[in-house]
Amino acid sequence: MATSIARSCRYVSRHRSCILPSLCLTLRSTFHCSTTVHNGLLFTLNKRGVLKDSFPESSAQDQLPRLLKSGAQTVYCGFDPTADSLHVGNLLAIIGLLHFRSAGHHVLAVLGGATAQIGDPSGKTSERERLSPDAAEANTRSIRESIQTIFSNHEMYFHDGSRKLGTVTVLNNLSWYKDWGVVQFLSEVGRHFRMGTMLSRHSVQSRLKSEDGMSLTEFTYQVFQAYDFHHLNQIYGCKIQLGGNDQLGNMMSGHEFIHKASGDEAYGLTIPLVTSSVGDKLGKTAGNAVWLNRDKTSPFELYQYFLRQPDASVGQYLRLFTFLPLAEVERLMEQQTEDPSKRLAHKRLAAEVTKLVHGKEGLESAKRCTNALYHSSVQALEEMSDEELQELFREAPFHEMLLEPGTTVIDACRKVNAIPEGPRGYQMVSEGAVWINHKRTEKPEQVLIPKLHILSNGLSLLRVGKKNFYIIKWLSL
Structure with missing residues (x-):
């Protein structure tokens, strides 16, 4: 199975932007009352908490659920390779793609080999340090391997085979920007964007009011992310973009551009931002990243991160980060309440996430390390490799x-x-x-x-x- 995924995977990227809550529709109130969508994919993902908002509002209740039920669709999510590894803050977006793939839809993971060199201003208080083309290429290569591994692990350990999986394709958006000239790009693409709309984006407004302001480079980021969506719509028939809630403004730009350029309808779905126990967004900027690459965060460290989650978070995280049926999550939480000292829910959460990211061997490694360190197991020490x-x-x-x-x-x-x-x-x-x-x-x-x-x-x-x-x-x- 892993081989089949590796063959189907190609190689790319792109990224995100801001938030305009008044223009989007909150899924929690929408999909619970839509008879079209009851027991459908969107209803399930909303119930798990994986989805937060949707746009455009006029079609969130009707057209999008009908589109997903009409046949296999193509969904994309972008990841800018600003580091050589993704982190737990990105994992929920990957899990969103996995849910769509499990439902038979085709997914595109787009790596921003081009847009990482521009820098997404969303959620940033200052401009990123410039990323060289060589660094972007190396980061893209590393992240591509990590994403392929996660998709392979999901297919091997979490897919029950009752329904045919959709395809997965990994792309690098540098592949469609490298031949563009700046004058040609501005002439053909730039004319579809209006300054007033671009300036109104939350990510732009917050930076314009800051002491350092915003560079032209950052200001154009939403144009490139919008073009990514348009390109994928034209080449792959992609009509749905998935992204973090802080990407809503960028996603709206893509929807507007597609509508102006081709008249096609496109949709955006956002996932909630994963935050720490004190409310900080998990990621590189906050300095609290838990990485997905083994050489930066080991399977043991990832396992321990989820094992140590507060009791108040474990139920939510089981719904978000695992593929356990909701009924099983409820049973686990009941068992946890009956005997909190056993920490059954925490252990299952840590095991499920570690196996998804690092496979069965990674989970076994995490357990060996746990026994060696916290249970003083000499046998576990003897079984450990030098690397572990x-x-x-x-x-x-x-x-x-x-x-x-x-x-x-x-x-x-x-x-x-x-x-x-x-x-x-x-x-x-x-x-x-x-x-x-x-x-x-x-x-x-x-x-x-x-x-x-x-x-x-x-x-x-x-x-x-x-x-x-x-x-x-x-x-x-």
Whole structure:
């Protein structure tokens, strides 16, 4: 299945903008009262909380649900590669695409290799640092691989096969901008946009009132995102754009441009912004990003992030970030209420998300790391790879050393600079400040013993005090 996805995936991008709540229709009141949509995809996604708003208002109740029921449609969502990884704040948008794909619709994940070099002003208080073309290309490549992995994991572990999946295509919007000249683009595309409308966007207004103002580059971002939607409409028949609620203004620009340029009808659906427990938007700007790439946030760290969510959030997050039936979510929450100490809902949430992002192996790795760190499991330590240990103790020094005959506890501690030289270091070991593989050692002159100090995988986890870890990989003579 993963191979079939990889073959069907191509490579691209684009992004987003602002919010005009008065011009959109809140789904919560719309789709609950529409008989056309009861038990349909939009109704289900709204009930899960995945969808927030829709536009244009005139067709939110009727035309869009009918369109989705009439046959397979094409839905797109854009991701600007301003970093080399997406984060949890982007995950809900990907999950939205997965729901559409599961319902048989075709999805486009558009990576903004071009628009990332311009910079979306939405939600920003100042202009982004300029992203070079080489950096945008490298970031795009990394994010493309991550998105393909998530779609593959979904197909492998979460799709029941009862309905044929829609196709998934990953694109890079640089592919349709690289041959445009600036004069030609402004002449053919720019004439469809009106300054008054562009200036009224929330993202523009907030920046114009700021001390730094807004550059022409940022101001044109909504034009490029609108053209992305138009291009996908013309080439792929895409009529639906999915994006964060902060993208509503940019999405409206796309809808207006398509209507003016071709007369076609297009629709926008927004998802809620994921925020931290203190209300901050999760992402790079807020500095609290939980990344989707393993080399930036390990499976263990992702697992622990969801495991540690407040009790008040876990039910909502189960509906948003998992594909569990709502009835099963309710059962989990009832079990959680009956015995909160077992944290069954938290564990299921963490497991489901980790498996979606990192696959079954990633989930098993997260559980091994959890057992090794929090349950002092020597067996879990023995089963861990070098990579997992380094992920688990990211700040811990990693040493490869020759295992010479007669190497003692004090020798190992000194070779990795874990203790001071001289009597003070010797005293620390004697007084029980040193632990090896979760076991306290109080004999400085004791020769290292295989299976006790050196695990079967050739590793030793050395701890001095409560938080100072050292990882030793022993090499045989």
